[in-house]
Amino acid sequence: MITTYLLVIVVLPIAALLWESHKGGLHAFWQIVSSPEAQSALKLTFGTAFVVVVLNAVLGTVTAWVLVRDEFRGKSLVNAVIDLPFALPTIVAGLTLLALYGPQSPIGAHVAFTRGAIVLALCFVTLPFVVRTVQPVLLELDVEMEEAARSLGAGQLAVFRRIVLPNILPGILSGVVLALARALGEIGSIVVISGNIPYHTEVASVFIFNQIQSGYPEYAAAVATVLLGAAFVLLLAIGVLRFFATRHERA
């Protein structure tokens, strides 16, 4: 029964997409994907997603560290606020960023309708991933190991690089993969702040949307298949990471 449900709700629609995108043969598919507008949208999508994921890998780890190891007033509030991007509708997230960083910015930080705006929006929606995957690992991590290293004369950086980082790396990586998946497919927060200018600030998801609206579903399907392929690869990566993360539990 659950298989039927999943089949009707999820699998069948995906099958329709794959069929549509390969209906005209591999050659037609390739021609659409390599068209200049599709190319520029895909490059922009993967490029910005990569930048954002690196940013959030660093800042997300710092945030997780502060939430676990630091003590200050209002920490539990900060901890709760981290999940806000999960709870907030993406279109509201976009509008929210537009209010502060748009043309009517009260601080003069007008970045809307540029590629920087896309990075900003993606930082917003992918913020929780790395924090939430690193935080539990840091909580479990034994401080004694670090103290031992320090007593043997290791500096702060050496302790972090040799002891903390290897332990939290799987956490960071799974957060990065989840964030990457999210960033590649994001539309709601981008659509109001990026301006969606073809060849400049039009990301792949917006390209797909515009092609459907103008009655070219086969163009949309080809680019969507690329995104779908990326999603499958990332799902596989999550599976592999999960396998390694639980390796010692099974052994």
Next chain:
Amino acid sequence: MPRRLGLRAVALGYLVVILLAPLGMVFYRTFQSGLEPVWQTLSDPDTIHAFRVTLIATAIAVPLNTVFGVLCGLAIVRRRFRGKGLLNAFIDLPLAVSPVVIGLCLYLLYAPRGGWFGTWLAEHGFQVLFAMPAIVLATIFVSVPFVAREVIPTLRELGNEQEQAAATLGAARWQRFRRITLPSIRWAVIYGVVLTTARCLGEYGAVAVVSGRIEGSTETATTRVEDLTLTFNTAGAYAVSLVLATIAVLVLVAMTVIRPREENA
């Protein structure tokens, strides 16, 4: 200590720049010109209708995906069957795939001209695309994983000794589920339901593709926000956003309250 303060400043500074300052700005902008425009938008029949469409879709998707999530969790944790890995992967798929791609998939299935089922359905007088059924299908699709993802780890931790004990004492299957399993996974289910609801209410990408966004008919709350923005009714867009943001904050409060219980249960 300065290093510690430095890290704290970086983390909090980032949160303020990305999250809190923009959100505060929306509150300020919404009420900047008084309550009148806010009220005007929120009492507009098209806005009310948009919220109703969103609520109907959510009210259908959440119970379906809750039942599915619990059954799926039980199957994945307790049963051995072929294709389990595949099932596990397909549950996560809606999290990894762009909502626009999901919308396109449904479009290709249900388009009245050329869709796999759409053509047949149109001949028999059913319109799925650009109507309520498509909005519901899109909402269900994007919110499939949440309950299952919360229930699976809890069921793993739980083990099945208690149920086996109950079975040897003569408890029937349904009795075991109702008296033992369900109470143990209760908080995980509730947490999953909260996440599912938030996702349903906030869905934009997939719904934007399949709903047709007809004012007062198939427009949802989120597409309404975009349409108000595009027609330069900024105050109206902020007002609708504020309602959605308030719901998000309530969801956040619920998450904060429920999570410790889920972890202790």
